[in-house]
Amino acid sequence: MHYPLIFFAFIVFALCIPIMVPTLQFLLFLSGTLLFMQTLAEAATCSDCFIHSRAAYYPNSYENGTDTGRCGYGSFGATLNGGDVSAVSDLYRDGVGCGACYQVRCTDSHYCTDKGVTIVVTDHGSSHNTDFILSRRAFGRMAQTTDAAASLIALGVVDVEYKRVSCSYPNKNITIKIDENSDHPSYMGFVVWYQQGRRDITAVHLCETQNFACKVLDRSYGAVWTTTSPPSGPLSLRMLFSEEDGDETWVVPVNNIPNDWKAGQTYDTGVQVNS
Template sequence: MASILQSPGRLLIAFTCIFTTFMGESKVAMSVFRPSNWALAHATFYGDETASATMGGACGYGNLFQSGYGTDTAALSSRLFNNGYACGTCYQIKCYQSSACYNNVAYTTVTATNLCPPNWSEPSDDGGWCNPPRAHFDMSKPAFMKIAQWKAGIVPILYRRVPCERKGGLRFAFQGNGYWLLVYVMNVGGGGDIGSMWVRGSRTGWIQMSHNWGASYQAFATLSGQSLSFRVTSYTTKETVIAWNVAPSNWNVGLTYSSTANFR
């Protein structure tokens, strides 16, 4: 049911609540996520062709190759980052009305994995691209090069939120200790985001976890020596999945545990 991996360290349409159980996972479907309307913004890039500068980041995904996100990623301005609740969200981006655009490219799809912080020493229209209230995407260089010539530096774009298509189940990267569990949730499908989360030990009831930062949630509880299950709710769709017995009783920090449960 669960496997272990090595790891480093708004358009909503409401439906009648449906509860289903399959292969040990449970799902409560509250709504379905549809692509948003296209909106105007700008895009820049950071790092080089290797995308090594994009590893880590404010969402806490660590090595983006090992966590499954690769180089198709972007850092969001604070207006879009939403204090970390936008971590894992997916966007289609296409270059718009610039001589640097590759006109034969419809769009590329990126995942939000980092924050592009404000640069208050520069005006928002000349260097301070991520200053509020701007919507801005600071893309990895490989992702930027799919839509425009990198020498342009900055290009106007059209963007829209889209559902995240993920292969495999949710991944839970553990940090902390037996009395404080910090979990980074990765490979999230559907809305791609996490709005709330609970953990349940084999000797406890459901314990609500608090949002730490980025894609991480924490529980101040004694959970060592217990197998762990998680209940996760999407920030965007409010859909909930329950991943039973994700981590065995001898779980340890520094490891990533996976489940077949995911959002669709």
């Protein structure tokens, strides 16, 4: 076979395309451009894509979560979101992931629904290479029927897919609960409840309302923020909310923390986030 001749003929044909069929060349260019733009659009919405993983459930008889989760929610965390809660492994992110919501659905169409269940992260842990250890209630709610739920429970560990979604707490503002170990006025710790949306709290400042002097709080663990020698007088918060794309927004609560704050008390901030 005469390869040089074939190669020469191909070059001549390629060079003649702009002269012979300019419309065809333009259509091919336009088609490629549209395909490239579609690929970029799909990449931009990757945060809405499901990720494959595995899930187990808490090996106890309780329907809800645990009272001792690593996010610091205590007994509140066991019943948050109606008890549809979960421990996570890598998604814990050194506590930043506490309070995040995920849609989790098992992949066996014989047992599972397309909707799955929406859970709130309240703990840290893994089992059998899983990303999620769901409450027993949440694990069963991935199933189509009561019988299917029993079958899932019997399996113990199932393949799932998940994505992050917005948390929703109708008629609730962001609330803080002063940690039981707090000691007025020398030590303060608190945990954040009812954070809507899908952003992370990555920094918290505690400020005096009179002179606006602020102190940066430490993330002690999970969703617990602490400081020694907190500012005196009525106090206000500054919370930094960060998005997955890097955008950051400071949120300032409407309500202040009273001067005589007490361990174990809850305080409504008067604000909520919705994105």
